Amino acid sequence: ETGVTQTPRHLVMGMTNKKSLKCEQHLGHNAMYWYKQSAKKPLELMFVYNFKEQTENNSVPSRFSPECPNSSHLFLHLHTLQPEDSALYLCASSLLAGGSLTREQFFGPGTRLTVL
Amino acid sequence: GENVEQHPSTLSVQEGDSAVIKCTYSDSASNYFPWYKQELGKRPQLIIDIRSNVGEKKDQRIAVTLNKTAKHFSLHITETQPEDSAVYFCAASKETGANNLFFGTGTRLTVIP
Numbered sequence: 445e446t447g448v449t450q451t452p453r454h455l456v457m458g459m460t461n462k463k464s465l466k467c468e469q470h471l472g473h474n475a476m477y478w479y480k481q482s483a484k485k486p487l488e489l490m491f492v493y494n495f496k497e498q499t500e501n502n503s504v505p506s507r508f509s510p511e512c513p514n515s516s517h518l519f520l521h522l523h524t525l526q527p528e529d530s531a532l533y534l535c536a537s538s539l540l541a542g543g544s545l546t547r548e549q550f551f552g553p554g555t556r557l558t559v560l
Numbered sequence: 561g562e563n564v565e566q567h568p569s570t571l572s573v574q575e576g577d578s579a580v581i582k583c584t585y586s587d588s589a590s591n592y593f594p595w596y597k598q599e600l601g602k603r604p605q606l607i608i609d610i611r612s613n614v615g616e617k618k619d620q621r622i623a624v625t626l627n628k629t630a631k632h633f634s635l636h637i638t639e640t641q642p643e644d645s646a647v648y649f650c651a652a653s654k655e656t657g658a659n660n661l662f663f664g665t666g667t668r669l670t671v672i673p
Binding site: 475477485486487488489492499534538540547548549551552553554 | 661665
């Protein structure tokens with residue numbers, strides 16, 4: 445499969461559950477991102493990994509825990525979430541290179557998360 | 561940190577008319593300004609971007625203008641078509657490091673046939 449993929453596409457979980465979201469990019473990129481998209485605050489940047497190093501944690505609660513084992517894979521581990529965490533979680537990737545003509549971020553299809 | 565404001569939140573235009581969406585940013589160090597289009601149920605996709613060393617950029621029916629002094633930039637769509645209906649997001653970032661994008665709140669554009 446090409447581009448940026450995310451699994452699962454839909455997830456329903458209780459507040460006491462532990463689950464993980466997975467993102468994979470097949471574009472040879474070296475930076476990956478997690479965004480939260482909800483009706484109230486569209487496209488909030490959550491985490492950034494640059495060459496597998498976390499470079500940004502945008503004041504995200506500790507119940508969200510990212511993991512980037514290599515430049516192609518990104519996970520978001522979830523535990524003891526709250527109903528207000530229900531949203532679309534989007535993964536993106538980009539190629540960071542000196543002199544790059546574009547800084548385009550390529551998004552995955554998202555995981556629609558519902559917390560009961 | 562960067563704060564991007566976007567207006568209007570919704571916009572309806574007749575097919576063939578022009579649409580303009582405006583954004584302002586707070587961090588004068590931001591120097592890269594992309595626009596993303598998100599169709600219903602689909603992922604955001606880059607449609608055009610502009611860097612701070614350029615005042616205007618055009619690609620067929622879409623154009624973006626940037627006023628660095630006033631810290632605002634705008635998206636212009638001419639001769640709108642029904643397939644232009646989508647949510648449009650502006651964003652700002654510093655073109656260094658990991659290119660953290662800070663998005664506006666989005667504009668839902670509806671083109672009425």
